[in-house]
Amino acid sequence: MTHSDPAYITTPIYYVNDRPHIGHAYTTTLCDVWARAMRFMGRDVFFLTGTDEHGVKVEKSAEARGISPQALADENAAEFRKVMEMFDLTNDDFIRTTEPRHERQVQALVKRLLDTGDVYLGEFEGWYDEGQEEYVTETKAKESDFKSPISGKPLVRANERNYYFKLSAYQERLESLFEANPGFVKPEARRNEVLGRLRGGLQDVPITRTNFSWGIPFPGDEEHVIYVWIDALLNYATALELADGASDRHRHWPAAYHVIGKEILWFHAVIWPAVLMALELPQPACVYAHSFWISEGQKMSKSLGNFIDLPTIERYVDVYGLDAWRWYMVNNGPLGATDADFQATGFHETYTTDLVNTVGNCASRTTAMLGKYFDGIVPADTGFDFPGWDLAGDAGTAVAKWRAAMADFALDDACDAGIGLLRTVDAFINATEPFKVAKDEGRRDELASILARCVEAVRIASVLLWPVIPGRMETLWPALGCDLDPGRGDLEAVAAWGDTLKGATTRKIALFPRVDPATTPAADVAS
RNA sequence: GCCGAUGUAGCUCAGUCCGGUUAGAGCGAGGGAUUCAUAAACCCUAGGUCGGAGGUUCGAGUCCUCCCAUCGGCACCA
Known part of the structure; x- marks a missing residue:
């Protein structure tokens, strides 16, 4: 009706190498609740989610199964789309990083960064695990006594040429951003974490790799592929066609909320704003980092088999109904800075x-x-x-x-x-x-x-x-x-008080049926 | 190791910044009264070393020191 005030909200794009689980459902549900509320208030909402489909893990998983990376991505992206349907989520778009619209714009945006000098060709040197074909961080190398934790073979000193993003140049501007916008990162405990690390200083970060090929080629130097995090972060911009000339979607920029899990806070709270500064794009209002679900008091892990996966969630929805699931997610979930127990x-x-x-x-x-x-x-x-x-x-x-x-x-x-x-x-x-x-x-x-x-x-x-x-x-x-x-x-x-219902015909209704505890997933856990 | 949190009734937590009568709430559990309602709502009941030890103070969950436990962050990890 009054559609005027734009409200852009995003989930992270989910890595297709994972199977969907409660974490993905949770983040997306939070965004859905907010999106619905804002639409009801008459705001011009754009609610985005999607999948992150590049990277060495996808490449290797596909290879192991003898299929193409794209085939693997297609298969798993479909799984994530299923989540949207299961939970009646009202996202306005579902972006995939292998889509031409995304790849084209990422290249354009990276080219822009290259032109402004924010991206440059540099040399990377570090500890390399030859068996795993990957670099390990200095800290991890030291932890494992400079040997491969997998093969036990010594790590070797190796280097490669990479394109770097000049993150170090944005230290001061980031500090000002945080100072001027106390609500830029929520909850506050997370903000403090970021500030603490920010004080430790910033180093430039490589944004390309040459040791795998399943990614977006770097413009003008195609041996390099754009490393997943910048590929992934830019989805927030490419979905709104920001690098694609005029578009109706531009009006939604910037995001009111980037809702994320706490594991990817650094990318969203520091690197992402710096990239936006380099691109001279307006900053989001808030990066909201929720915490994690644990399950019955224990961290979820494959070995424990306590992952709350889609089939498990479906059982809850079958017994209690979808609304009950959403209610529990929102009211008992890890919205704050501490993990929540399912x-x-x-x-x-x-x-x-x-x-x-x-x-x-x-x-x-x-x-x-x-x-x-x-x-x-x-x-x-x-x-x-x-x-x-x-x-x-x-x-x-x-x-x-x-x-x-x-x-x-x-x-x-x-x-x-x-x-x-x-x-x-x-x-x-x-x-x-x-x-x-x-x-x-x-x-x-x-x-x-x-x-x-x-x-x-x-x-x-x-x-x-x-x-x-x-x-x-x-x-x-x-x-x-x-x-x-x-x-x-x-x-x-x-929502205004009045005599709206005067004369209306009502009928008695029972909204939520009582559920017999013996027939619930709880009964299974107890047995 | 470094930085930062947290530790209060069975469970989830408030209270601690600006220390002061018998330490609070919700849920669960027990009891009571009642019927409009999905044996629901309502009323009463928890006597818990406020993680431990020491200190400051007339007086400390509330301030200081040390210790223990748990958790988070520590940059290329989605």
Whole structure:
């Protein structure tokens, strides 16, 4: 409707050599929640995700399987696309680094860096593991006593000519950037980490390799391929066709949020801004680095077999529903600076406490009473006064809190705002006891006021909860007798308190079925 | 090794910056009362060496020192 204020949000592009797992689903889900919220608020959202498909690992994996790297990439990129469908993610584009649109622009942008002198040909020297065909860092070389950790053979001193990015030239400008924008890296603990390392000084970084060929050729020197990280980072720009002349997509630049996992913070918080400075492009507003999921108290690893992979996730979705999965991701996930533990029992508890006992129950008792006492027709609010209670004010406060939380990417706080309003409704019902008031024909005005306000508060809460649990909220709306469409981008108006539902026909609804613990993935874990 | 965090009730955490009556919340668990609701919401119940030791102070989860444990970062790693 008011589509004006652009909002660009990105996930990292996922490396196709990995299998999709909870980490990928998590990052993408966070972005989806935010994207939905912003669209509902009328912002002009562009939500990007995709796959990173180059690099020596992909080349080797493909070789091992006797297929081409592109075939391997195609196969695994399809797996990642499946994630998008499974979770009903609303990304506006899915970029792959092997697509011509990306390769063409990366070459153009790298050429630009070469022209400005930010990229130069230099010599790299370091410890080389001949068996593994890769360089190891000075630190790692020392750790392994200058021997290959695989073969045990001594590492050799080797060098190769590479193109370097002049990162060292951007030290001061990066420091200024961080100073001028305290929210550039979130959460704050991550920002401090980056600042600490930044103080240690910056060295130029190689951006090409010659020891493998599965990558984008360096413009004008095709023996070199562009190393994966710069290839990958530039996806944020190439998806918006920034190096491709005029395009409608340019309006979305720069990103409001680059949402990433903490392992790739350095690239996004330091190298990426420096590259953008070199390209004279505006900086993103925020790099948000979340932490990791661990599983039942243990780090996820292949040897433990505790990876929460797609089949595992599918079992949760089958039992609890997609909205429950999203709710758990957002509310119990590692949004902050510490890792979060995925626990089957915790999942069940969160589902029962928040969704069944609060969201579901509040909607249920409200619609049930409307059905029983008003034949399902929402009465007019007669303006009865309940000292100490102000649901309209509470709703306004909840909406304000929600907006602030969303702006801050505090998605869990946004959920709190929504569910908190429902808790207030519950408390209001307990205090005013409409089920007792209903027994007295002389108190119809009071009863009408209570229920009219309850259902209005439920409606507003449902709007706030929609980005996280869209499926169930879209089921609730018809039961409240309203027809909301987040696509209209008019959250402001929709979330305003009023007599919107007066005269609407409601019906009793049970949103989240109680789940028998014996039939859940938790039961499997216990056995 | 270096830098930085964290360690409080069964679980997840708040409180520690600006030290002061009987250390808090949510969830779980136990009990009670009730029925509008999906045996839901509501009320009561947790007596936990606030990681350990020492110190400063009239008084310390709250400040200082040391120790222990766990975790994160340490640049080419997606």
